Amino acid sequence: ESTRLWGGRFAEGPSPQMVALSLSVHFDWRLAPYDLQGSRAHARVLHAAGLLDDDELQAMLDGLDQLEADVRSGKFTGTEADEDVHTALERGLIERLGTLGGKLRAGRSRNDQVATDLRLYLRDHVRTIVGLLIDLQEALVGKAEEYADVVAPGMTHLQHAQPVLFSHQLLAHVHAFARDVDRLRDWDRRAAVSPLGAGALAGSSLALDPAAVAADLGFDRPADNSIDAVSDRDYVAEFLFAAALIGVHLSRIGEEVVLWNTTEFGWVTLHDSWATGSSIMPQKKNPDIAELARGKSGRFVGNLMSLLTTLKALPLAYDRDLQEDKEGTFDSVEQLELLLPAVAGMIATMTVNAERVSSGAATGHALATDIAEWLVREGVPFREAHEISGAAVQEADRRGVELYDLSADDLAAVDARLRPEVLDVLTVDGALGARTTHGGTAPSQVAAQRNGLRAAIADQ
Numbered sequence: 001e002s003t004r005l006w007g008g009r010f011a012e013g014p015s016p017q018m019v020a021l022s023l024s025v026h027f028d029w030r031l032a033p034y035d036l037q038g039s040r041a042h043a044r045v046l047h048a049a050g051l052l053d054d055d056e057l058q059a060m061l062d063g064l065d066q067l068e069a070d071v072r073s074g075k076f077t078g079t080e081a082d083e084d085v086h087t088a089l090e091r092g093l094i095e096r097l098g099t100l101g102g103k104l105r106a107g108r109s110r111n112d113q114v115a116t117d118l119r120l121y122l123r124d125h126v127r128t129i130v131g132l133l134i135d136l137q138e139a140l141v142g143k144a145e146e147y148a149d150v151v152a153p154g155m156t157h158l159q160h161a162q163p164v165l166f167s168h169q170l171l172a173h174v175h176a177f178a179r180d181v182d183r184l185r186d187w188d189r190r191a192a193v194s195p196l197g198a199g200a201l202a203g204s205s206l207a208l209d210p211a212a213v214a215a216d217l218g219f220d221r222p223a224d225n226s227i228d229a230v231s232d233r234d235y236v237a238e239f240l241f242a243a244a245l246i247g248v249h250l251s252r253i254g255e256e257v258v259l260w261n262t263t264e265f266g267w268v269t270l271h272d273s274w275a276t277g278s279s280i281m282p283q284k285k286n287p288d289i290a291e292l293a294r295g296k297s298g299r300f301v302g303n304l305m306s307l308l309t310t311l312k313a314l315p316l317a318y319d320r321d322l323q324e325d326k327e328g329t330f331d332s333v334e335q336l337e338l339l340l341p342a343v344a345g346m347i348a349t350m351t352v353n354a355e356r357v358s359s360g361a362a363t364g365h366a367l368a369t370d371i372a373e374w375l376v377r378e379g380v381p382f383r384e385a386h387e388i389s390g391a392a393v394q395e396a397d398r399r400g401v402e403l404y405d406l407s408a409d410d411l412a413a414v415d416a417r418l419r420p421e422v423l424d425v426l427t428v429d430g431a432l433g434a435r436t437t438h439g440g441t442a443p444s445q446v447a448a449q450r451n452g453l454r455a456a457i458a459d460q
């Protein structure tokens, strides 16, 4: 027996195919706690409007409490006969309260109800996701502290470029996740608008108080336009963008860990508890968390594209198309809530093989820029300095040695302007120590950056 909310004008029941297509309770059940929260606020506003007396309000709130307890314990769930979570919960209320349960729908449509539920759901989960992003930043800063002085070959094009502190590279990822937190906090400001009171699209002839409902539900204010209130899904699209970018950030650090963990790099060793084995090759220890971090970026981006495509050219106000806003959103939320703690744990427990990382820091002629900049300080135009340093690289290559293996005489033979003092900058420590610009890789700068991040994370 169906519990449809809209049977009155229909002479015939719905076809099974239409019911199957229309059904959303199997996924929008996630909204149940938020729907109940909205129902309590709505009951109070009906009472304030004189549409429920004191006893009715109390019975209604008790019924909603009971229903909530039964939802939490699993004693009450939506079924296939319920079109969606809103239908199911109204059935649950009527089962508990009889006809009184039918009074709650006054002045409320599923259109403003679902928009409210989804905002409540997202604002709640975004708080969780922000907490997880903070944990991940702490794991990265912790690793950067643990290996503060390890020198590494900094890369561009995945080629040795200039020496950097390995911790500088770890902290680079922290900045990305800090921006993600900032973005979500900023998102929350715009998401804190309550659609309830808009009804189907036009507002209500009943004496509702949208501002009171908004305050009751923790929103900053009620929507100023009832059509926008039920049509707007910007808050979902913006969230999905923020989630996609977090996914992309996770994929970039994921790829680096995969690379660092290869036998060829050998820079990091993952903790056994945060790696997986092979079903056939007994020796294998695979970086599956890092690979899943890389791989899942596809669905985060896909969920954003999917919603934008649904919204494109969708006429105002509510259209059933909008039901398609939910599955991708739940997916992005749930995947982030799985992925972030796993990546944080993998980072927090990995060992950095310091000797291996630093052994190649200056190889590949990674100090060539230091020669050029030394010449610039000697008054040589950079254009010539670049040529001279390049000639020294050629000379080293010709001999099959590194730049730092060339003697003062060798260098002078390349160009007379390469006086013996140039040897002072041909060391990793010299190269690192000299990069003292704000945000540079000099140990003093990196330490200041780390302290700054620590303080910023504490403020998040």
Ligand code: ARG
Pocket: 024, 028, 084, 110, 111, 114, 318, 320, 322, 323
């Ligand atoms: N389940 C719908 C959704 O997710 C809400 C129901 C609105 N249905 C309607 N016929 N107005 O968007």
